[in-house]
Amino acid sequence: MIASALLLSLVVASLATALAVALGTAAGWFLARRPFAGRELVDALLSLPLVLPPTVTGYYLLVVLGRKGPLGGLGIPFTLAACVVAATVMAFPLVVRAARVAFEEIDPRQRLAAASLGHGSVSTLWHVELPLARRGLAAGAALGFARALGEFGATLMLAGNIPGRTQTLPLAIYEAAMTGEKPAALALSIALTAVSVIVLLIVGRLGRGRA
Amino acid sequence: MSTLHADIALTRGEFRLEAAFSVPPGITTVVGVSGAGKSTLLLSLLGDQTPSSGRIALGDRALFDAAKGIDVPVHERRIGIVFQDALLFPHLTARENVAFGLAAGGDANAWLERVGASALPTRRPVDLSGGERQRVALARALAASPEALLLDEPFSALDPAARASLGTLLVALQRESGVPFVHVTHDPGEALRIGERTIALDHGRVVAEGRTSEVLSGSLGRIAAVGSDNWLRGTVLEDGPDGSRVDCGGTVIVTGRLHRPIGDTVVLMLPAEDVLLARGEIHGTSARNILAGRVVSLDEADDAIDVIIATPAKLRARVTRAAVSELALAPGSRVWLLVKANAFRVAG
Numbered sequence: 001m002i003a004s005a006l007l008l009s010l011v012v013a014s015l016a017t018a019l020a021v022a023l024g025t026a027a028g029w030f031l032a033r034r035p036f037a038g039r040e041l042v043d044a045l046l047s048l049p050l051v052l053p054p055t056v057t058g059y060y061l062l063v064v065l066g067r068k069g070p071l072g073g074l075g076i077p078f079t080l081a082a083c084v085v086a087a088t089v090m091a092f093p094l095v096v097r098a099a100r101v102a103f104e105e106i107d108p109r110q111r112l113a114a115a116s117l118g119h120g121s122v123s124t125l126w127h128v129e130l131p132l133a134r135r136g137l138a139a140g141a142a143l144g145f146a147r148a149l150g151e152f153g154a155t156l157m158l159a160g161n162i163p164g165r166t167q168t169l170p171l172a173i174y175e176a177a178m179t180g181e182k183p184a185a186l187a188l189s190i191a192l193t194a195v196s197v198i199v200l201l202i203v204g205r206l207g208r209g210r211a
Numbered sequence: 212m213s214t215l216h217a218d219i220a221l222t223r224g225e226f227r228l229e230a231a232f233s234v235p236p237g238i239t240t241v242v243g244v245s246g247a248g249k250s251t252l253l254l255s256l257l258g259d260q261t262p263s264s265g266r267i268a269l270g271d272r273a274l275f276d277a278a279k280g281i282d283v284p285v286h287e288r289r290i291g292i293v294f295q296d297a298l299l300f301p302h303l304t305a306r307e308n309v310a311f312g313l314a315a316g317g318d319a320n321a322w323l324e325r326v327g328a329s330a331l332p333t334r335r336p337v338d339l340s341g342g343e344r345q346r347v348a349l350a351r352a353l354a355a356s357p358e359a360l361l362l363d364e365p366f367s368a369l370d371p372a373a374r375a376s377l378g379t380l381l382v383a384l385q386r387e388s389g390v391p392f393v394h395v396t397h398d399p400g401e402a403l404r405i406g407e408r409t410i411a412l413d414h415g416r417v418v419a420e421g422r423t424s425e426v427l428s429g430s431l432g433r434i435a436a437v438g439s440d441n442w443l444r445g446t447v448l449e450d451g452p453d454g455s456r457v458d459c460g461g462t463v464i465v466t467g468r469l470h471r472p473i474g475d476t477v478v479l480m481l482p483a484e485d486v487l488l489a490r491g492e493i494h495g496t497s498a499r500n501i502l503a504g505r506v507v508s509l510d511e512a513d514d515a516i517d518v519i520i521a522t523p524a525k526l527r528a529r530v531t532r533a534a535v536s537e538l539a540l541a542p543g544s545r546v547w548l549l550v551k552a553n554a555f556r557v558a559g
Contacts, residue, residue, distance in 0.1 A: 115285035117312025131302045
Protein backbone atom coordinates (compact mmCIF):
# COMPACT_ATOMS: atom_id res chain seq x y z
CA MET A 1 0.00 0.00 0.00
CA ILE A 2 2.78 2.40 0.93
CA ALA A 3 4.75 1.82 -2.25
CA SER A 4 1.79 2.09 -4.61
CA ALA A 5 0.46 5.22 -2.88
CA LEU A 6 3.87 6.90 -2.98
CA LEU A 7 4.40 6.00 -6.63
CA LEU A 8 0.91 7.17 -7.56
CA SER A 9 1.45 10.44 -5.69
CA LEU A 10 4.75 11.11 -7.44
CA VAL A 11 3.22 10.40 -10.86
CA VAL A 12 0.15 12.55 -10.14
CA ALA A 13 2.19 15.42 -8.68
CA SER A 14 4.63 15.38 -11.60
CA LEU A 15 1.88 15.42 -14.23
CA ALA A 16 -0.09 18.05 -12.31
CA THR A 17 3.01 20.25 -11.92
CA ALA A 18 3.76 20.03 -15.64
CA LEU A 19 0.20 21.02 -16.50
CA ALA A 20 0.03 23.76 -13.85
CA VAL A 21 3.37 25.24 -14.98
CA ALA A 22 2.34 25.30 -18.63
CA LEU A 23 -1.06 26.88 -17.94
CA GLY A 24 0.08 28.99 -14.97
CA THR A 25 3.04 30.50 -16.83
CA ALA A 26 0.74 31.57 -19.65
CA ALA A 27 -1.82 33.00 -17.20
CA GLY A 28 0.87 34.75 -15.15
CA TRP A 29 2.35 36.28 -18.30
CA PHE A 30 -1.04 37.70 -19.35
CA LEU A 31 -1.70 39.06 -15.85
CA ALA A 32 1.73 40.70 -15.74
CA ARG A 33 1.15 42.60 -18.97
CA ARG A 34 -0.56 45.96 -19.17
CA PRO A 35 -3.75 46.15 -17.12
CA PHE A 36 -6.91 45.02 -18.87
CA ALA A 37 -10.49 45.45 -17.72
CA GLY A 38 -11.24 42.91 -15.01
CA ARG A 39 -7.63 41.84 -14.55
CA GLU A 40 -7.84 41.75 -10.77
CA LEU A 41 -11.15 39.86 -10.91
CA VAL A 42 -9.54 37.24 -13.14
CA ASP A 43 -6.61 37.07 -10.72
CA ALA A 44 -9.01 36.63 -7.78
CA LEU A 45 -10.94 33.85 -9.56
CA LEU A 46 -7.74 32.04 -10.47
CA SER A 47 -6.63 32.27 -6.84
CA LEU A 48 -9.90 30.90 -5.43
CA PRO A 49 -8.55 27.36 -4.89
CA LEU A 50 -6.05 28.88 -2.44
CA VAL A 51 -8.77 30.09 -0.09
CA LEU A 52 -11.74 27.79 -0.70
CA PRO A 53 -11.90 24.56 1.30
CA PRO A 54 -10.42 21.94 -1.05
CA THR A 55 -13.62 19.92 -0.71
CA VAL A 56 -15.56 22.84 -2.20
CA THR A 57 -13.14 23.08 -5.13
CA GLY A 58 -13.42 19.31 -5.53
CA TYR A 59 -17.19 19.50 -5.43
CA TYR A 60 -17.23 22.14 -8.21
CA LEU A 61 -14.98 19.88 -10.25
CA LEU A 62 -17.32 16.99 -9.68
CA VAL A 63 -20.28 19.14 -10.78
CA VAL A 64 -18.49 20.11 -13.99
CA LEU A 65 -16.79 16.80 -14.77
CA GLY A 66 -19.36 14.41 -13.23
CA ARG A 67 -21.44 12.14 -15.39
CA LYS A 68 -24.26 14.68 -15.67
CA GLY A 69 -21.96 17.71 -15.83
CA PRO A 70 -21.13 19.70 -18.96
CA LEU A 71 -17.86 17.79 -19.36
CA GLY A 72 -19.24 14.47 -18.13
CA GLY A 73 -18.48 12.80 -21.43
CA LEU A 74 -14.77 12.80 -20.62
CA GLY A 75 -15.31 10.14 -17.97
CA ILE A 76 -12.80 11.63 -15.61
CA PRO A 77 -14.16 11.06 -12.07
CA PHE A 78 -12.62 8.25 -10.01
CA THR A 79 -9.71 7.70 -12.38
CA LEU A 80 -6.01 8.59 -12.35
CA ALA A 81 -6.94 11.55 -14.55
CA ALA A 82 -9.22 12.81 -11.76
CA CYS A 83 -6.28 12.81 -9.33
CA VAL A 84 -4.24 14.81 -11.82
CA VAL A 85 -7.05 17.32 -12.50
CA ALA A 86 -7.66 17.88 -8.80
CA ALA A 87 -3.96 18.33 -8.06
CA THR A 88 -3.48 20.61 -11.08
CA VAL A 89 -6.32 22.90 -10.03
CA MET A 90 -4.91 23.16 -6.52
CA ALA A 91 -1.32 23.79 -7.68
CA PHE A 92 -2.29 26.23 -10.43
CA PRO A 93 -2.82 29.38 -8.28
CA LEU A 94 0.63 29.03 -6.70
CA VAL A 95 2.25 28.78 -10.12
CA VAL A 96 0.25 31.72 -11.49
CA ARG A 97 1.23 33.96 -8.59
CA ALA A 98 4.91 33.07 -8.86
CA ALA A 99 4.85 33.52 -12.64
CA ARG A 100 3.04 36.87 -12.46
CA VAL A 101 5.57 38.24 -9.96
CA ALA A 102 8.48 36.85 -11.98
CA PHE A 103 7.27 38.52 -15.18
CA GLU A 104 6.38 41.76 -13.42
CA GLU A 105 9.91 41.99 -12.05
CA ILE A 106 11.34 42.18 -15.57
CA ASP A 107 12.03 45.77 -16.61
CA PRO A 108 9.48 46.41 -19.40
CA ARG A 109 12.24 48.15 -21.35
CA GLN A 110 13.89 44.73 -21.80
CA ARG A 111 11.05 43.82 -24.17
CA LEU A 112 11.58 47.14 -25.90
CA ALA A 113 15.31 46.52 -26.25
CA ALA A 114 14.65 43.09 -27.75
CA ALA A 115 12.04 44.51 -30.14
CA SER A 116 14.38 47.29 -31.24
CA LEU A 117 16.84 44.53 -32.19
CA GLY A 118 14.23 43.01 -34.49
CA HIS A 119 12.72 40.37 -32.21
CA GLY A 120 8.94 39.90 -32.27
CA SER A 121 6.78 38.94 -29.26
CA VAL A 122 7.29 35.18 -29.49
CA SER A 123 11.04 35.44 -29.92
CA THR A 124 11.26 37.97 -27.08
CA LEU A 125 9.21 35.71 -24.81
CA TRP A 126 11.40 32.72 -25.56
CA HIS A 127 14.83 34.39 -25.54
CA VAL A 128 14.38 37.15 -22.97
CA GLU A 129 11.29 36.90 -20.78
CA LEU A 130 11.30 33.19 -19.96
CA PRO A 131 15.05 33.10 -19.21
CA LEU A 132 14.74 36.18 -16.99
CA ALA A 133 11.71 34.70 -15.19
CA ARG A 134 13.20 31.23 -14.86
CA ARG A 135 14.00 31.37 -11.15
CA GLY A 136 10.53 32.58 -10.25
CA LEU A 137 8.96 29.99 -12.52
CA ALA A 138 11.06 27.22 -10.99
CA ALA A 139 10.12 28.33 -7.48
CA GLY A 140 6.44 28.34 -8.53
CA ALA A 141 6.85 24.85 -9.97
CA ALA A 142 8.43 23.56 -6.75
CA LEU A 143 5.63 25.03 -4.62
CA GLY A 144 3.04 23.66 -7.04
CA PHE A 145 4.64 20.21 -6.84
CA ALA A 146 4.51 20.27 -3.04
CA ARG A 147 0.88 21.38 -3.12
CA ALA A 148 -0.03 18.68 -5.65
CA LEU A 149 1.75 16.03 -3.61
CA GLY A 150 -0.19 16.93 -0.48
CA GLU A 151 -3.59 17.33 -2.15
CA PHE A 152 -6.36 15.65 -0.20
CA GLY A 153 -9.82 17.22 -0.19
CA ALA A 154 -10.37 17.90 -3.88
CA THR A 155 -8.84 14.54 -4.80
CA LEU A 156 -11.18 12.73 -2.41
CA MET A 157 -14.21 14.48 -3.95
CA LEU A 158 -13.26 13.96 -7.59
CA ALA A 159 -11.18 10.78 -7.57
CA GLY A 160 -12.44 8.92 -4.54
CA ASN A 161 -10.13 6.69 -2.50
CA ILE A 162 -9.54 3.53 -4.49
CA PRO A 163 -6.34 1.76 -3.32
CA GLY A 164 -3.95 1.19 -6.20
CA ARG A 165 -5.92 3.46 -8.53
CA THR A 166 -6.71 6.80 -6.95
CA GLN A 167 -5.40 6.41 -3.43
CA THR A 168 -2.60 8.99 -3.22
CA LEU A 169 -0.24 9.36 -0.27
CA PRO A 170 -2.41 11.75 1.81
CA LEU A 171 -5.45 9.53 1.32
CA ALA A 172 -3.45 6.47 2.31
CA ILE A 173 -2.29 8.28 5.45
CA TYR A 174 -5.89 9.14 6.32
CA GLU A 175 -7.01 5.57 5.83
CA ALA A 176 -4.09 4.11 7.77
CA ALA A 177 -4.74 6.46 10.68
CA MET A 178 -8.47 5.75 10.69
CA THR A 179 -7.98 1.98 10.62
CA GLY A 180 -5.44 2.04 13.44
CA GLU A 181 -2.38 1.24 11.36
CA LYS A 182 -0.26 3.71 13.24
CA PRO A 183 3.22 2.61 12.04
CA ALA A 184 2.08 2.86 8.40
CA ALA A 185 0.50 6.28 8.96
CA LEU A 186 3.68 7.50 10.62
CA ALA A 187 5.94 6.13 7.88
CA LEU A 188 3.81 7.72 5.18
CA SER A 189 3.69 11.04 7.02
CA ILE A 190 7.44 11.11 7.43
CA ALA A 191 7.91 10.35 3.73
CA LEU A 192 5.62 13.22 2.78
CA THR A 193 7.32 15.56 5.24
CA ALA A 194 10.75 14.71 3.86
CA VAL A 195 9.68 15.49 0.30
CA SER A 196 8.13 18.79 1.46
CA VAL A 197 11.31 19.85 3.27
CA ILE A 198 13.34 19.15 0.14
CA VAL A 199 10.93 21.26 -1.93
CA LEU A 200 11.10 24.16 0.53
CA LEU A 201 14.90 24.02 0.48
CA ILE A 202 14.85 24.21 -3.31
CA VAL A 203 12.43 27.17 -3.25
CA GLY A 204 14.55 28.99 -0.67
CA ARG A 205 17.65 28.49 -2.76
CA LEU A 206 15.97 29.82 -5.89
CA GLY A 207 14.67 32.81 -3.95
CA ARG A 208 18.12 33.71 -2.66
CA GLY A 209 19.70 33.26 -6.07
CA ARG A 210 17.48 35.95 -7.50
CA ALA A 211 18.73 38.67 -5.15
CA MET B 212 21.07 57.22 -45.54
CA SER B 213 17.68 58.59 -44.62
CA THR B 214 16.57 61.54 -42.58
CA LEU B 215 14.20 60.89 -39.68
CA HIS B 216 11.13 63.11 -39.86
CA ALA B 217 8.59 63.52 -37.09
CA ASP B 218 5.54 65.70 -36.66
CA ILE B 219 3.57 64.28 -33.77
CA ALA B 220 1.22 65.16 -30.93
CA LEU B 221 0.59 63.01 -27.91
CA THR B 222 -1.23 63.56 -24.60
CA ARG B 223 -0.53 61.70 -21.36
CA GLY B 224 -2.65 63.09 -18.53
CA GLU B 225 -1.60 66.68 -17.97
CA PHE B 226 1.38 66.41 -20.28
CA ARG B 227 1.18 67.19 -23.97
CA LEU B 228 3.95 66.64 -26.48
CA GLU B 229 3.74 68.54 -29.76
CA ALA B 230 6.88 68.27 -31.78
CA ALA B 231 7.84 68.66 -35.41
CA PHE B 232 11.48 68.21 -36.41
CA SER B 233 13.88 66.44 -38.73
CA VAL B 234 17.03 64.54 -37.85
CA PRO B 235 19.43 64.26 -40.78
CA PRO B 236 22.30 61.73 -40.74
CA GLY B 237 24.68 62.94 -38.03
CA ILE B 238 24.29 63.42 -34.28
CA THR B 239 21.40 65.58 -33.18
CA THR B 240 21.18 66.20 -29.46
CA VAL B 241 17.89 66.80 -27.69
CA VAL B 242 18.23 69.04 -24.64
CA GLY B 243 15.62 69.95 -22.07
CA VAL B 244 14.99 69.83 -18.32
CA SER B 245 13.47 66.65 -16.87
CA GLY B 246 9.79 66.57 -17.70
CA ALA B 247 10.33 68.47 -20.94
CA GLY B 248 9.26 65.37 -22.87
CA LYS B 249 12.62 64.04 -24.05
CA SER B 250 11.99 60.41 -23.12
CA THR B 251 8.39 60.47 -24.38
CA LEU B 252 9.72 61.81 -27.66
CA LEU B 253 12.24 58.96 -27.96
CA LEU B 254 9.66 56.30 -27.07
CA SER B 255 7.32 57.70 -29.74
CA LEU B 256 10.05 57.43 -32.36
CA LEU B 257 10.84 53.91 -31.16
CA GLY B 258 7.18 52.88 -31.40
CA ASP B 259 6.45 52.21 -27.73
CA GLN B 260 4.23 55.28 -27.31
CA THR B 261 1.54 55.89 -29.89
CA PRO B 262 0.99 59.55 -30.81
CA SER B 263 -2.62 60.67 -31.12
CA SER B 264 -1.90 62.37 -34.41
CA GLY B 265 0.87 63.09 -36.84
CA ARG B 266 3.48 61.23 -38.82
CA ILE B 267 6.93 59.66 -38.34
CA ALA B 268 9.03 58.61 -41.31
CA LEU B 269 12.56 57.43 -42.05
CA GLY B 270 13.27 58.85 -45.51
CA ASP B 271 10.14 57.93 -47.44
CA ARG B 272 9.36 54.89 -45.28
CA ALA B 273 6.38 55.76 -43.07
CA LEU B 274 6.72 54.37 -39.52
CA PHE B 275 3.63 56.05 -38.16
CA ASP B 276 0.83 57.89 -39.87
CA ALA B 277 -2.31 58.54 -37.86
CA ALA B 278 -4.27 59.63 -40.93
CA LYS B 279 -3.41 56.48 -42.90
CA GLY B 280 -3.61 54.14 -39.91
CA ILE B 281 0.08 53.16 -40.17
CA ASP B 282 1.86 52.14 -36.95
CA VAL B 283 4.88 49.95 -37.68
CA PRO B 284 5.66 47.77 -34.61
CA VAL B 285 8.92 48.35 -32.73
CA HIS B 286 10.59 45.19 -34.05
CA GLU B 287 10.03 46.24 -37.68
CA ARG B 288 11.06 49.90 -37.38
CA ARG B 289 14.81 49.26 -37.58
CA ILE B 290 15.46 51.91 -34.95
CA GLY B 291 17.98 51.08 -32.24
CA ILE B 292 18.00 52.38 -28.67
CA VAL B 293 20.62 52.76 -25.95
CA PHE B 294 19.24 53.43 -22.47
CA GLN B 295 20.81 55.43 -19.66
CA ASP B 296 21.48 52.24 -17.69
CA ALA B 297 22.55 50.28 -20.83
CA LEU B 298 19.96 47.62 -19.95
CA LEU B 299 21.90 44.70 -21.37
CA PHE B 300 20.23 41.30 -21.15
CA PRO B 301 21.52 40.12 -17.75
CA HIS B 302 21.33 36.42 -18.62
CA LEU B 303 23.59 36.79 -21.66
CA THR B 304 27.32 37.46 -21.95
CA ALA B 305 28.64 40.60 -23.63
CA ARG B 306 29.13 38.74 -26.90
CA GLU B 307 25.69 37.08 -26.70
CA ASN B 308 24.15 40.51 -26.12
CA VAL B 309 25.76 41.82 -29.29
CA ALA B 310 24.84 38.66 -31.21
CA PHE B 311 21.19 38.96 -30.12
CA GLY B 312 20.25 41.37 -32.89
CA LEU B 313 23.24 40.88 -35.17
CA ALA B 314 22.48 41.71 -38.79
CA ALA B 315 23.17 39.05 -41.42
CA GLY B 316 26.90 38.83 -42.16
CA GLY B 317 27.80 40.63 -38.94
CA ASP B 318 30.48 39.59 -36.46
CA ALA B 319 29.82 40.07 -32.75
CA ASN B 320 33.52 39.89 -31.84
CA ALA B 321 34.38 42.55 -34.40
CA TRP B 322 31.73 44.82 -32.90
CA LEU B 323 33.11 44.33 -29.40
CA GLU B 324 36.55 45.18 -30.72
CA ARG B 325 35.21 48.26 -32.49
CA VAL B 326 33.80 49.71 -29.25
CA GLY B 327 36.89 48.84 -27.22
CA ALA B 328 35.33 45.93 -25.33
CA SER B 329 37.11 43.03 -27.02
CA ALA B 330 38.55 41.80 -23.70
CA LEU B 331 35.09 41.20 -22.26
CA PRO B 332 33.21 38.79 -24.56
CA THR B 333 32.36 36.15 -21.97
CA ARG B 334 31.55 38.49 -19.11
CA ARG B 335 27.99 39.01 -18.00
CA PRO B 336 26.62 42.55 -17.57
CA VAL B 337 26.83 42.32 -13.77
CA ASP B 338 30.61 41.98 -14.07
CA LEU B 339 31.05 45.02 -16.33
CA SER B 340 31.65 48.63 -15.29
CA GLY B 341 29.14 51.31 -16.26
CA GLY B 342 31.31 52.50 -19.14
CA GLU B 343 31.88 48.95 -20.39
CA ARG B 344 28.15 48.27 -20.33
CA GLN B 345 27.49 51.34 -22.45
CA ARG B 346 30.17 50.25 -24.93
CA VAL B 347 28.52 46.84 -25.23
CA ALA B 348 25.07 48.49 -25.48
CA LEU B 349 26.34 50.66 -28.36
CA ALA B 350 27.78 47.60 -30.09
CA ARG B 351 24.55 45.66 -29.55
CA ALA B 352 22.40 48.44 -31.01
CA LEU B 353 24.63 49.12 -34.02
CA ALA B 354 25.27 45.42 -34.77
CA ALA B 355 21.59 45.16 -35.73
CA SER B 356 22.33 47.67 -38.50
CA PRO B 357 19.58 50.15 -37.55
CA GLU B 358 18.51 52.99 -39.82
CA ALA B 359 18.47 55.39 -36.87
CA LEU B 360 19.79 55.20 -33.31
CA LEU B 361 18.16 56.72 -30.22
CA LEU B 362 20.28 57.39 -27.13
CA ASP B 363 18.53 58.27 -23.85
CA GLU B 364 21.15 60.06 -21.71
CA PRO B 365 23.52 57.13 -22.19
CA PHE B 366 26.54 58.72 -20.50
CA SER B 367 24.90 60.64 -17.66
CA ALA B 368 25.72 58.02 -15.02
CA LEU B 369 29.42 57.87 -15.97
CA ASP B 370 32.41 59.74 -14.59
CA PRO B 371 33.74 62.65 -16.70
CA ALA B 372 36.65 60.67 -18.18
CA ALA B 373 34.44 57.79 -19.34
CA ARG B 374 31.89 60.30 -20.63
CA ALA B 375 34.50 62.07 -22.73
CA SER B 376 35.92 58.88 -24.25
CA LEU B 377 32.47 57.47 -25.02
CA GLY B 378 31.51 60.79 -26.60
CA THR B 379 34.49 60.51 -28.94
CA LEU B 380 33.57 56.90 -29.71
CA LEU B 381 29.98 57.88 -30.43
CA VAL B 382 31.04 60.54 -32.94
CA ALA B 383 33.23 57.98 -34.74
CA LEU B 384 30.51 55.31 -34.73
CA GLN B 385 28.02 57.76 -36.21
CA ARG B 386 30.43 58.61 -39.04
CA GLU B 387 30.88 54.91 -39.81
CA SER B 388 27.19 54.05 -39.74
CA GLY B 389 26.06 57.21 -41.51
CA VAL B 390 22.58 57.08 -39.93
CA PRO B 391 20.80 59.71 -37.80
CA PHE B 392 21.60 59.54 -34.07
CA VAL B 393 19.15 61.21 -31.68
CA HIS B 394 21.05 61.80 -28.46
CA VAL B 395 19.08 63.01 -25.42
CA THR B 396 21.14 64.83 -22.81
CA HIS B 397 20.61 67.37 -20.07
CA ASP B 398 24.25 68.44 -20.29
CA PRO B 399 24.76 71.38 -22.70
CA GLY B 400 28.51 70.71 -22.62
CA GLU B 401 27.95 67.20 -23.94
CA ALA B 402 25.61 68.55 -26.61
CA LEU B 403 28.34 70.92 -27.79
CA ARG B 404 31.03 68.23 -27.75
CA ILE B 405 29.22 65.60 -29.78
CA GLY B 406 26.25 67.07 -31.61
CA GLU B 407 26.34 69.23 -34.70
CA ARG B 408 22.66 69.88 -34.33
CA THR B 409 20.45 70.39 -31.29
CA ILE B 410 16.73 70.36 -30.62
CA ALA B 411 15.66 72.12 -27.43
CA LEU B 412 12.47 70.82 -25.82
CA ASP B 413 10.48 72.67 -23.19
CA HIS B 414 7.07 71.64 -21.86
CA GLY B 415 6.65 69.18 -24.71
CA ARG B 416 7.41 71.67 -27.46
CA VAL B 417 10.40 72.28 -29.68
CA VAL B 418 11.56 75.75 -28.64
CA ALA B 419 14.75 75.82 -30.68
CA GLU B 420 16.28 73.69 -33.42
CA GLY B 421 19.49 74.20 -35.34
CA ARG B 422 23.25 74.26 -35.00
CA THR B 423 24.17 73.35 -31.42
CA SER B 424 26.22 76.47 -30.77
CA GLU B 425 23.42 78.67 -32.10
CA VAL B 426 20.74 76.96 -30.06
CA LEU B 427 22.77 77.02 -26.85
CA SER B 428 23.97 80.59 -27.27
CA GLY B 429 20.40 81.67 -26.74
CA SER B 430 20.07 83.40 -30.07
CA LEU B 431 16.88 81.45 -30.65
CA GLY B 432 15.22 82.26 -27.35
CA ARG B 433 15.77 81.33 -23.74
CA ILE B 434 15.90 77.61 -23.06
CA ALA B 435 15.09 76.26 -19.65
CA ALA B 436 17.57 73.43 -20.09
CA VAL B 437 20.45 75.78 -20.61
CA GLY B 438 19.29 78.34 -18.07
CA SER B 439 21.18 81.57 -17.90
CA ASP B 440 24.59 80.14 -18.74
CA ASN B 441 26.59 80.79 -21.89
CA TRP B 442 27.98 77.70 -23.59
CA LEU B 443 30.83 78.23 -26.01
CA ARG B 444 32.80 75.79 -28.10
CA GLY B 445 36.26 76.95 -29.10
CA THR B 446 39.78 76.08 -30.17
CA VAL B 447 42.77 76.64 -27.88
CA LEU B 448 45.14 79.22 -29.44
CA GLU B 449 47.57 79.68 -26.54
CA ASP B 450 48.06 78.03 -23.18
CA GLY B 451 50.49 79.57 -20.72
CA PRO B 452 51.00 80.78 -17.16
CA ASP B 453 49.13 84.00 -17.95
CA GLY B 454 46.06 82.09 -19.02
CA SER B 455 44.74 80.58 -22.22
CA ARG B 456 43.37 82.17 -25.37
CA VAL B 457 40.45 80.41 -27.04
CA ASP B 458 38.89 81.17 -30.41
CA CYS B 459 35.13 80.77 -30.11
CA GLY B 460 33.80 81.28 -33.61
CA GLY B 461 35.66 84.54 -34.30
CA THR B 462 35.57 85.86 -30.74
CA VAL B 463 38.88 85.36 -28.95
CA ILE B 464 38.45 84.85 -25.21
CA VAL B 465 41.07 84.93 -22.46
CA THR B 466 40.49 82.36 -19.75
CA GLY B 467 42.37 81.07 -16.75
CA ARG B 468 45.04 78.50 -17.65
CA LEU B 469 43.29 75.50 -19.21
CA HIS B 470 46.27 73.12 -19.45
CA ARG B 471 45.06 71.96 -22.84
CA PRO B 472 47.17 71.51 -25.97
CA ILE B 473 47.02 74.16 -28.66
CA GLY B 474 44.43 73.28 -31.28
CA ASP B 475 42.34 71.28 -28.79
CA THR B 476 38.60 71.82 -28.78
CA VAL B 477 37.13 72.98 -25.47
CA VAL B 478 33.66 73.76 -24.23
CA LEU B 479 33.46 76.78 -21.93
CA MET B 480 30.64 77.77 -19.64
CA LEU B 481 30.08 81.35 -18.53
CA PRO B 482 27.21 82.36 -16.21
CA ALA B 483 25.22 85.25 -17.71
CA GLU B 484 25.44 87.02 -14.34
CA ASP B 485 29.23 87.27 -14.74
CA VAL B 486 29.08 89.48 -17.84
CA LEU B 487 29.29 93.27 -17.26
CA LEU B 488 28.03 95.68 -19.91
CA ALA B 489 29.28 99.18 -20.78
CA ARG B 490 28.14 101.62 -23.44
CA GLY B 491 31.66 102.97 -24.03
CA GLU B 492 35.03 101.29 -24.36
CA ILE B 493 36.64 101.07 -20.95
CA HIS B 494 40.37 101.01 -20.18
CA GLY B 495 42.23 100.20 -17.05
CA THR B 496 40.11 97.41 -15.59
CA SER B 497 41.17 94.04 -14.24
CA ALA B 498 38.81 92.23 -16.63
CA ARG B 499 40.92 90.29 -19.13
CA ASN B 500 38.12 90.27 -21.70
CA ILE B 501 36.77 93.49 -23.15
CA LEU B 502 34.68 92.47 -26.16
CA ALA B 503 32.87 94.81 -28.53
CA GLY B 504 29.47 93.69 -29.71
CA ARG B 505 26.00 94.62 -30.81
CA VAL B 506 22.77 93.85 -28.97
CA VAL B 507 20.73 91.27 -30.86
CA SER B 508 17.74 90.98 -28.56
CA LEU B 509 16.47 91.44 -25.03
CA ASP B 510 14.87 88.48 -23.21
CA GLU B 511 12.70 88.90 -20.14
CA ALA B 512 14.16 86.71 -17.40
CA ASP B 513 12.59 86.20 -13.97
CA ASP B 514 13.64 89.39 -12.20
CA ALA B 515 16.11 90.63 -14.73
CA ILE B 516 16.70 91.05 -18.42
CA ASP B 517 18.96 88.85 -20.51
CA VAL B 518 20.74 90.83 -23.21
CA ILE B 519 21.92 88.75 -26.16
CA ILE B 520 24.99 90.28 -27.82
CA ALA B 521 26.82 89.25 -31.00
CA THR B 522 30.58 89.54 -30.49
CA PRO B 523 30.34 87.77 -33.13
CA ALA B 524 29.91 84.69 -30.89
CA LYS B 525 26.58 85.26 -29.18
CA LEU B 526 26.79 85.89 -25.45
CA ARG B 527 24.10 86.36 -22.87
CA ALA B 528 24.45 89.02 -20.16
CA ARG B 529 21.98 89.13 -17.29
CA VAL B 530 21.40 92.67 -16.03
CA THR B 531 18.74 94.50 -14.04
CA ARG B 532 15.87 96.40 -15.61
CA ALA B 533 17.34 99.59 -14.21
CA ALA B 534 20.60 98.92 -16.02
CA VAL B 535 18.79 98.36 -19.31
CA SER B 536 16.96 101.67 -19.10
CA GLU B 537 19.99 103.59 -17.80
CA LEU B 538 22.17 102.29 -20.63
CA ALA B 539 19.26 102.64 -23.08
CA LEU B 540 19.88 99.15 -24.42
CA ALA B 541 17.92 98.12 -27.49
CA PRO B 542 18.52 95.78 -30.40
CA GLY B 543 21.33 97.25 -32.47
CA SER B 544 22.96 99.11 -29.56
CA ARG B 545 26.76 99.00 -29.55
CA VAL B 546 28.10 97.67 -26.22
CA TRP B 547 31.30 96.42 -24.61
CA LEU B 548 31.34 93.27 -22.51
CA LEU B 549 33.67 92.90 -19.54
CA VAL B 550 34.43 89.38 -18.32
CA LYS B 551 37.07 88.15 -15.89
CA ALA B 552 39.30 85.37 -17.23
CA ASN B 553 38.39 83.17 -14.28
CA ALA B 554 34.65 83.50 -14.84
CA PHE B 555 34.93 80.87 -17.61
CA ARG B 556 34.60 77.25 -16.55
CA VAL B 557 35.72 74.33 -18.69
CA ALA B 558 32.81 72.02 -19.41
CA GLY B 559 34.64 69.58 -21.63
